[in-house]
Amino acid sequence: MKNLLPPTWQSPTLTDSDTHNKWLIPPIVDLCGRLRELGQSNHGTFKSEGNSAYQNGILHICTPPDTTPVLDNGSLLKGLKDKALTDGRIHLYPIGALTASLGGEKLANIAGLKQGGAIAVSNARHGFANDDVLLRSLEYAKTFDVKVFFYPDEPSLTKNGVAHDGYVASYHGLSGIPWIAETVALAKQLLIVEETGVSAHFSCLSCKSSVELIRTAKAKGLPVTCDVAMHQLHLTDDAIDGYNTLAFVYPPLRSETDQKALIKGLQDGTIDAICSHHEPLAMTAKLAPFPESTAGISNFDTFVSLACKLVADGILTAEQLVEKICTNPAKIAGIETIYSEKGGAVLIDPNKEWTVSDETMLSMGKNTPFINQTLAGKVEKVFFD
Numbered sequence: 001m002k003n004l005l006p007p008t009w010q011s012p013t014l015t016d017s018d019t020h021n022k023w024l025i026p027p028i029v030d031l032c033g034r035l036r037e038l039g040q041s042n043h044g045t046f047k048s049e050g051n052s053a054y055q056n057g058i059l060h061i062c063t064p065p066d067t068t069p070v071l072d073n074g075s076l077l078k079g080l081k082d083k084a085l086t087d088g089r090i091h092l093y094p095i096g097a098l099t100a101s102l103g104g105e106k107l108a109n110i111a112g113l114k115q116g117g118a119i120a121v122s123n124a125r126h127g128f129a130n131d132d133v134l135l136r137s138l139e140y141a142k143t144f145d146v147k148v149f150f151y152p153d154e155p156s157l158t159k160n161g162v163a164h165d166g167y168v169a170s171y172h173g174l175s176g177i178p179w180i181a182e183t184v185a186l187a188k189q190l191l192i193v194e195e196t197g198v199s200a201h202f203s204c205l206s207c208k209s210s211v212e213l214i215r216t217a218k219a220k221g222l223p224v225t226c227d228v229a230m231h232q233l234h235l236t237d238d239a240i241d242g243y244n245t246l247a248f249v250y251p252p253l254r255s256e257t258d259q260k261a262l263i264k265g266l267q268d269g270t271i272d273a274i275c276s277h278h279e280p281l282a283m284t285a286k287l288a289p290f291p292e293s294t295a296g297i298s299n300f301d302t303f304v305s306l307a308c309k310l311v312a313d314g315i316l317t318a319e320q321l322v323e324k325i326c327t328n329p330a331k332i333a334g335i336e337t338i339y340s341e342k343g344g345a346v347l348i349d350p351n352k353e354w355t356v357s358d359e360t361m362l363s364m365g366k367n368t369p370f371i372n373q374t375l376a377g378k379v380e381k382v383f384f385d
Contacts, residue, residue: 004322005345012345012383023348025322027059027384029329029339031227032203032275033300035061035084035092036364039068044280044364050088052300052362057346057379058276059090062333064149065097066124072097072108074116081117089384091342093119093333095149098137104128107137110144119333120201122149125250135192142198147334150189150202152210153251157181162291164237164252172243174290177252179207186210190217193224201332202226204277206251208261215270225332226270228262229277230306231297231369233315235259239369245286247369249277250295263315266324273329276303280365298365301356306370308350308377318350344384352378 001019005011005026014024033053036044053061061084065071071080077094084092096113098121100106105128110121121141128134141148158181163169165176186202190213193200202214205228214226231249236256239247247253265271279296286293307325310316316324330339354360356370 002318004318006327008340009345010343014347019347021349021351022380023318023350025057025346025348026326027344027346028057028303028325029060029333029335030058030276030278031062031201031273031329031332032229033058033061033063033278034280035063035088036280037080037083043282043285046084046087048364049278049280049300050084050090054089054382055362055379056300056304057348057382058300058303059344059382059384060093060330060335060339061090062093062095062119064124064151065095065122066102066126070097070101071095071118072100072102072113074109074112074118077113077116077118091338093335095119096121098123098141098148099128099133102126104133107140110140110146114144114146118146119335120147120149122151125151125153127155131188135196138192138196138198142196147199147201150186150200151204152182152186152189152202154181154185157184162248162252163240164254166237166255168237168240172240172290179209179254179258182207182251183209183213186213190222190224194220194222197223199223203275204229204251205262205271206232206254207258211261211265211270215265218270225272227273227275227329228266228271230274230299230303231277232259232262233266233274233310234306235369240290243290244369245290245293246297246367246371248290248293248295249279249297267315272324273332274307274324275329276300280363281367283366286367296367297369298361298363298367300363301361302368302370302375304348304379305375305377308348309375311350312376342384344382346379346383347381348377349380350377352376352380354378
């Protein structure tokens with residue numbers, strides 16, 4: 001057995017026969033997972049998505065504020081955290097809204113959100129009325145020592161785009177989303193982060209230029225971290241060929257050049273973490289024509305298998321993988337103390353093969369481009385109170 005738990009971590013008692021050629025890792029920490037409980041229970045609930053996460057070793061989940069209602073009220077957060085633990089056996093860490101109702105005009109009550117248990121604030125993918133609001137928002141967050149999560153996106157450049165602006169989208173007659181829509185927003189946000197000194201995390205990056213901008217920002221000493229969604233490391237925009245709505249996600253799957261840059265950024269430490277970007281959807285949401293379907297990939301069930309593939313392909317060592325999906329995300333979310341106190345462990349068989357299907361997926365959402373594929377790597381046992 002390869003014991004990948006931190007040195008101070010209490011290890012469960014296991015026999016050699018139980019653990020031959022297996023990995024023992026800390027619980028996985030996901031920096032971006034949507035569980036759909038609020039306002040979208042037809043797609044998922046704390047019970048369904050919590051069970052999927054738990055059985056796949058994802059025991060700590062940060063969730064963005066763009067729910068219904070929006071997470072802009074601190075009094076709402078504790079009830080959500082309690083319900084996620086009761087119904088789904090997972091520890092939920094809400095990210096509060098940066099502006100009221102995510103409207104981009106009036107600042108949310110960040111002090112109240114922090115008191116209510118928000119680990120950070122964000123405007124999700126919603127824009128701001130103007131740059132002054134963005135500046136004042138970050139100054140306000142800095143005042144209360146609250147981290148800001150960004151999902152960089154410039155709405156004026158995305159318009160009605162549904163796929164990466166490249167050959168595949170053009171061939172299929174689909175409106176494109178240029179990579180610059182992400183990097184223009186990211187560049188502006190980094191400049192204001194530098195001005196205000198607020199601690200910032202950039203989530204779900206998708207393109208080469210974003211990695212380069214973050215690399216430069218880190219070299220300058222800015223207080224920034226970033227993550228990439230697991231599917232961006234394994235898929236390119238080729239996956240949407242034939243109008244495959246199961247590969248429709250936002251930000252879109254990018255080019256092979258972008259994918260290689262993301263992998264390099266992961267290897268050299270520019271990218272700190274890998275998130276699931278779990279977005280379960282009822283299958284009716286994927287039955288419409290590509291432009292009218294709903295973006296999102298259900299990722300909890302395939303996360304560990306795809307993580308194991310990164311090691312099998314020589315992209316990361318098993319030790320580096322644990323940093324990217326366990327310890328680094330805990331640091332970024334500011335839950336290191338809670339994480340250590342809760343402890344626990346996840347036993348993984350990196351070689352166990354299984355076929356992704358409606359029956360083997362525990363999530364209510366079966367919307368994955370890996371459906372009917374055979375993957376290697378599966379959680380065998382979860383040790384967690």
